[in-house]
Each structure stands twice: as C-alpha cells, then as structure tokens.
Amino acid sequence: MWESFTQMNIAGIELWKVLVFCSVILLSLVLGRLARFVMERIAKRSGEQLIGLFLTSLSRPVVMAAFTLGWWLSITTLINLGPNIINMAESVGYILNAIAIGYAFYSLVDIVDHYLLGLVKKTESKVDDVLAPLIGKSIRITVFVLVLLNIIQQASGKSITTILAALGVGGLAIALAGQDTIKNFFGSLVILMDKPFEIGERIVVDNYDGPVESIGFRSTRIRTLEGHQVTIPNSEMVNKTVQNIGRRPHIRHLASITITYDTPPGKVQRALDIIKQILSNHEGMHPEFPPRVYFNAFNDASLNIMMIYWYHPPDYWEYMKFSERVNLRILEQFHAAGIDFAFPTQTVYLANDDKRQMALKLLRGRQQ
Secondary structure (H helix, E strand, O other): OHHHHHHOEEOOEEHHHHHHHHHHHHHHHHHHHHHHHHHHHHHHHHOOOHHHHHHHHHOOHHHHHHHHHHHHHHHHHHOOOOHHHHHHHHHHHHHHHHHHHHHHHHHHHHHHHHHHHHHHHOOOOOHHHHHHHHHHHHHHHHHHHHHHHHHHHHHHOOOHHHHHHHHHHOHHHHHHHOHHHHHHHHHHHHHHHHOOOOOOOEEEEOOEEEEEEEEOOOEEEEEOOOOOEEEEEHHHHOOOOOEEHHHOOOEEEEEEEEEOOOOOHHHHHHHHHHHHHHHOOOOOEOOOOOOEEEEEEEOOOOEEEEEEEEEOOOOHHHHHHHHHHHHHHHHHHHHHHOOOEOOOOOOOOOOOOOOOOOOOEOHHHOEO
8 A cells, every 4th residue: 555655646746755845844834933933932022132133033034934944855855856847946945045035134124223213313313314214225125136136047047147237228118117216216315415394394285284204215204284194206395395384483473353443542552552461571482573563454344453473482282372371361351441352243324214314316316
C-alpha cells in the first residue's frame, strides 16, 4: 500500500512531495504567527524602548519571512522534477526574499518616524512638523522602488542596468502620465519654502474654513469647522488665494447698536458714554487699537451707534466670552438708564386722519 501511495501523483508530481511541500508551508506560517505573537508580547512589555519598537516593527514582516523560509525548505522536495520547475521555484523564492527583506525595512521606518516626531515636539518650528512625515514617506518610497526593481530583475532575468535603460525609454510616457504628481510635489516644496500656512493654523481657501491637518507630497488636508476633511492638491493650493486666519494679530469686532428715534440727545450721549466706559481699558485690548464708539448714522427706523473693538490675543473662544460680557453689560446699563433699543418699524398715515389731513390730487387738477 505504501508503494502505491508513493506512486500516486498530481499533474505529474508525486503525491507525497505535494503533501510535504504543503505541510512545510503550513508549518512555516504557523511558526511565523507564533513568532509574531511572542514578539508583540515582548514589545508590549518593553513599551517605547528601542527593543520594543524594533520588535513591534518586525512583528508583521516576520510572518512573510517565515513563509519565505518555508518555501526554500519545501522546494528541496522537488529536486528530482527537472531543472525547469526547480528554476521557476527558485525564481519565486528570490522574489519572496526581496519582498520579505523590503517589508522588514519598510516596517523599520516606523522607528525613524517615532524618533523624528519626538524631536519635532521639542522644537517650536512648524516646518519640522511637515518635514518629519515627508522624510518617512521618502524612505518608504525608496524601499518600495528598490524592491520593485529587484522583483522585475528576478522575474525577467535581466540586469538592473538593462531594466533602468528600459525604464529610460519609457520615461517620457511615465512623465506625461505623472504630470499631476510632479506638479503636486513641487507645489509641496513651494508651500514649505514660502510658508503661507503651517500645520495647525486656521485658513480659508475656496470657502473651506478650518485648521490645516497635514501637508503631504501630493495634497494638503483641511479639517473644516463642520468636521469634514477637505483634500486639496498642492498644485492647486499654490495658485489659490489663502486667508491665514491663524496669523491674525487680533480679532476685530464691529457692531451697530440701534436706539429709538424718540431718544433725546442727552440720552444718546449717555448711551455713548455707557459703551465707552464698558470698553475702556477692556480685557484683551491692544494699546495700538483702542475701542471706537460713534453715533454715526440716522437709519430708517433707528439712531445708529457704531462700536468697534479689537481683542488680543486672537483666541476665538475667549473673544466670544468677552463679547458676551460686553453685550450683557450694555443691555443692563441701557435698561437702567431708560434707553430703548430700536427694531424695524414703519409709520402709516391715513388720509382721513384728523390730526394729519392730506389732499389727494387727481389728474387735471381735480381735488377729492
């Protein structure tokens, strides 16, 4: 029976070799998962120490490495199947080697990111906040390209020089296809050098209002005040008008306070004095921008008092709290002084009103 079993085959390959091949691959995956579990446990206990970061980064590619090792061990069972199958299996093995090694280096970039972000937090410059992620992305792209070239080399059997020459021939087509990517990349460089805005600053662009979340190679992301994330390509950002609210030196408040037309001049002056007294030497006042209060207009249904003040520093929520206190004090003191606020009104005169007689002249001089 054993002899009959050993003579069974699948697609010309002995059954026992297929079973050994699959068993080794399966065992390697199990051992890889086990190694990952152990590495993650040790890394968790180590915290943010270097050994912990190292094990955390390699815990993912270790499964791929175990699979690659299992592949090389398992293809030894195919040693008698002819050079064609062996050569193909070895080529796949070399490709798996490249992927496993590339995956390991790709994951180790997390350690670089960790230490770069730690250094960034110690500096006041916002440029570092942008450069740190870009460095990590650049290293990852480099690793990816090198692995891709190695895979192409193994799959085609050509040298790196030949592959690069072939890529040079197709470089024009690639450049044409990647015009937008190139524009966005140079757009990011312009933003970094010109610094029209930085991460964390609130800007307004194309009616999108919110803080800048990130500046990448391709795009800039804004989190709007409604909570939506807006992604704008850098090639477009450098050509748009950007209002940088985050860099304003103060917040300007302009308001009109309207009082009724039957307010006598003395009370109008009293209203001006009340507002000036409330705003005199107020919280957040910048010495170069004292408050301004004027009786500046006769509206259709009210007398208008213009009130302007500047709040410094430009903390929006503190400014809102201060504005609320100012409004409440104006309301209280106007009420105490008997000064009435105006609201839109119209006076209608009737033709038969005895107090205000009116003559309606019709055509051809006739009166009624």
